[in-house]
């Protein structure tokens with residue numbers, strides 16, 4: 462793979478990197494289509510601006526999507542559980558990375574078996590049903606997400622993050638949070654599920670890559686502009702890590718109420734529609 466180029470630094474031009482969530486952000490919340498963002502995606506490609514996918518999805522889910530996007534940039538899986546960098550992408554050795562096939566992988570998350578064990582312990586402790594992906598058959602994941610059978614199978618291949626639902630209204634968020642943090646773990650809220658995870662978050666993984674891009678831009682490091690786009694609470698750490706945080710609307714045109722940040726850009730539309738308009742205006 463040829464080394465992708467950052468925009469040139471001639472004259473006053475600046476380089477940009479765009480980090481994006483997938484579900485409900487670049488992908489439509491119900492059809493999982495990115496068609497509405499095509500114009501902005503083409504523009505990023507034309508200007509050689511890296512687009513980095515940052516999702517709660519698994520590697521197995523992101524890889525085919527990345528092919529459809531013709532994207533050859535790094536990506537972040539399972540809410541920051543790991544950073545995948547194509548081999549030979551950055552012209553220097555990566556910190557804390559392991560070579561694995563066509564990638565260098567930087568693992569930041571807690572292992573899936575440990576998360577599963579903790580979820581079941583917490584279920585016992587609180588006396589309420591907590592149903593994770595590991596408890597669900599493919600049919601249930603399909604029903605809850607609208608994914609195809611194949612999509613659900615890819616979503617089940619988890620390494621660092623367990624999506625779950627709380628089946629009992631008696632379970633308060635306070636009790637849940639306490640039981641999770643007592644085990645040195647954390648949780649966040651995505652589009653459809655709560656997510657049990659280790660100390661990782663999307664922000665930590667994004668900051669790792671921003672540092673790589675800054676190093677790549679070398680003496681022009683201060684001219685690197687970072688953009689982050691999301692729609693749900695699990696995107697907040699990513700939005701905090703970038704220069705230009707962007708929040709797209711939910712399908713009902715509302716904005717996630719728990720996300721407030723200085724300089725937050727409210728995209729004028731839901732999911733990929735707001736994504737398209739905001740990226741085009743940032744590039745104008």
Ligand SMILES: [Mg+2]
Nearest residue numbers: 482484485693
């Ligand atoms: Mg989302």
